[in-house]
Amino acid sequence: MEVGWLWGYRWLLAAVLALASSAAAWAQPADLGQTVALNGTAAGVAACIACHGMKGEGDAIGGFPRIAGLDSDYIEAQLVAYASGQRQSSLMELPAKLLAPAERSAVAAYFSQLQSYSPDRAIVIDESAQPSDAGAWLATRGRWSQNLPACAQCHGATGLGVGATFPPLTGQPASYLALQLHHWKDGSRPAGPMGLMHLVAGKLSDRDITAVAAYYGGPNALIQQPLPGARK
Amino acid sequence: MNRFFSNASCVGLLFIAALARTGTAHAQANAVPASLPKDAAYVLKSPDESAIPDGGYGKSVKEGEQIFLHTQQHAGAFVGNNLNCASCHLDAGRKANASPFGAAYVAYPAYRSKNGHVNTFAERLQGCFRYSMNGKVPPLGDPVLVSLESYAAWLSKGAPVGGKISGSGYPKVPKPALPADYLRGSQVYAQTCALCHGATGHGQLSDGKMVFPALWGNQSFNWGAGMHSVDNAAGFIKANMPLALGNTLTDQQAWDVAMFMDSHERPQDPRFTGSVAQTRLKYHDSEYSMYGRTVQGHMLGSQP
Numbered sequence: 001m002e003v004g005w006l007w008g009y010r011w012l013l014a015a016v017l018a019l020a021s022s023a024a025a026w027a028q029p030a031d032l033g034q035t036v037a038l039n040g041t042a043a044g045v046a047a048c049i050a051c052h053g054m055k056g057e058g059d060a061i062g063g064f065p066r067i068a069g070l071d072s073d074y075i076e077a078q079l080v081a082y083a084s085g086q087r088q089s090s091l092m093e094l095p096a097k098l099l100a101p102a103e104r105s106a107v108a109a110y111f112s113q114l115q116s117y118s119p120d121r122a123i124v125i126d127e128s129a130q131p132s133d134a135g136a137w138l139a140t141r142g143r144w145s146q147n148l149p150a151c152a153q154c155h156g157a158t159g160l161g162v163g164a165t166f167p168p169l170t171g172q173p174a175s176y177l178a179l180q181l182h183h184w185k186d187g188s189r190p191a192g193p194m195g196l197m198h199l200v201a202g203k204l205s206d207r208d209i210t211a212v213a214a215y216y217g218g219p220n221a222l223i224q225q226p227l228p229g230a231r232k
Numbered sequence: 233m234n235r236f237f238s239n240a241s242c243v244g245l246l247f248i249a250a251l252a253r254t255g256t257a258h259a260q261a262n263a264v265p266a267s268l269p270k271d272a273a274y275v276l277k278s279p280d281e282s283a284i285p286d287g288g289y290g291k292s293v294k295e296g297e298q299i300f301l302h303t304q305q306h307a308g309a310f311v312g313n314n315l316n317c318a319s320c321h322l323d324a325g326r327k328a329n330a331s332p333f334g335a336a337y338v339a340y341p342a343y344r345s346k347n348g349h350v351n352t353f354a355e356r357l358q359g360c361f362r363y364s365m366n367g368k369v370p371p372l373g374d375p376v377l378v379s380l381e382s383y384a385a386w387l388s389k390g391a392p393v394g395g396k397i398s399g400s401g402y403p404k405v406p407k408p409a410l411p412a413d414y415l416r417g418s419q420v421y422a423q424t425c426a427l428c429h430g431a432t433g434h435g436q437l438s439d440g441k442m443v444f445p446a447l448w449g450n451q452s453f454n455w456g457a458g459m460h461s462v463d464n465a466a467g468f469i470k471a472n473m474p475l476a477l478g479n480t481l482t483d484q485q486a487w488d489v490a491m492f493m494d495s496h497e498r499p500q501d502p503r504f505t506g507s508v509a510q511t512r513l514k515y516h517d518s519e520y521s522m523y524g525r526t527v528q529g530h531m532l533g534s535q536p
Contacts, residue, residue: 130281130282131280131281131282132282141323141324142323144322144323144326144327147476147478148476149475149476152443153443153475154428154443154444154475155438155443156437156438156439156441156443157438157439157441157443158438158439158441160438160439161438162436162437162438162443162444163436165427166438166443193427194424194427194474194477196476196477199476199477200476
């Protein structure tokens with residue numbers, strides 16, 4: 001009789017078990033994120049690593065940004081902006097739309113915990129910058145005659161960024177950085193918090209953009225040994 | 233007792249009467265941007281970086297500049313927080329209305345009511361370390377002071393000694409229509425400051441180094457620093473904050489948020505006598521100092 005009573009609820013039991021196992025899978029976003037990153041999704045999203053590199057390190061030649069080590073909330077916000085069309089990209093619009101919200105946050109979490117940059121790509125704090133070196137000067141000192149702060153005043157002395165709002169510049173391909181500055185300048189990328197990046201980019205000439213992008217992303221910005229205290 | 237500041241609850245009929253009386257004057261004052269040069273003031277244009285000369289003097293100028301920009305790294309023994317000189321003196325001490333360093337150089341020696349005697353420029357710098365940097369005073373003749381003085385002198389090139397310099401110090405912001413208010417200030421803070429300085433006002437780091445300075449708390453300037461005085465803070469904020477968006481806050485917003493910032497605990501005034509009330513009486517007897525006042529149920533200066 002007792003067994004028979006339990007047997008009567010066997011479907012409910014199965015349902016509870018199924019729910020529990022799916023909850024367990026949901027509670028491990030890194031696994032889902034890794035799957036999306038490495039294999040893409042059944043809905044038709046290609047593997048992220050196909051363009052962004054095996055470890056999310058980006059691709060200087062293709063101009064694909066480094067996404068490894070970026071703040072998780074920042075990555076997720078970009079995916080949401082691509083999906084809504086607020087941030088425009090012919091490459092990113094479709095995959096961002098096809099990702100479910102849970103997949104977006106999972107893949108953002110996955111890339112955020114990867115190594116942010118290899119130690120031989122640390123930027124030097126250049127204390128001997130001269131105004132004639134437009135890239136280094138804009139990056140470290142700005143151009144206050146135009147009320148233009150230095151990049152480092154928000155993105156940090158080593159260009160490694162702050163939290164979810166100020167992403168790292170160091171180690172991003174110069175081509176990617178330059179393109180973003182042009183997009184902010186012409187308004188095709190949302191201006192960001194308080195409209196700051198549209199304001200800043202609007203004060204940069206094409207030549208300034210090339211120079212400052214090269215400072216953070218170009219071969220001249222790289223040194224062979226890590227800075228003391230550089231993040232591993 | 234509280235002539236200038238008011239809680240929202242204190243704003244009443246009296247205040248409306250005062251507003252009616254002074255409304256016209258305020259409207260006129262507000263029409264003049266705080267950054268306009270004063271009459272006949274000298275416009276200081278500091279030399280280009282590339283003009284730093286070779287030789288011993290140039291080396292000292294360059295060292296002074298680096299101390300100014302990266303104070304913790306280059307003068308750490310005298311620094312008790314994570315601020316840099318350039319945190320408040322923007323553009324490496326060149327920016328008008330952000331207390332430009334070169335303009336300060338030609339204003340000394342000067343009598344200061346703060347300590348009741350004539351201060352040389354070097355003694356004035358000592359005060360920066362003691363209060364704004366919440367640190368230790370470098371002895372006169374210390375290379376840190378010598379280099380900073382060299383840098384200031386070099387920046388001041390061409391400035392009339394003792395003359396009026398356009399944009400020296402921080403601008404005086406006209407008193408706002410409404411008394412500065414903590415709650416309104418907290419809203420301005422949340423909308424325009426917290427993005428960088430953080431919701432708790434403790435600033436933010438990148439790669440372990442300060443990017444956005446702490447506005448209060450133990451990594452900020454202490455209760456003896458000029459910036460703790462709400463009129464100074466309002467002037468700095470109005471002309472310079474948010475970074476790249478100077479002169480976008482209204483005078484009212486600048487006063488409100490300055491009052492909010494200066495109504496939080498920070499390191500004790502090094503001249504503390506042992507009693508907050510006595511220290512206020514002796515060093516903070518000003519309508520612009522929040523030290524010793526009670527805000528949100530807490531007496532400021534009692535738990536730095």
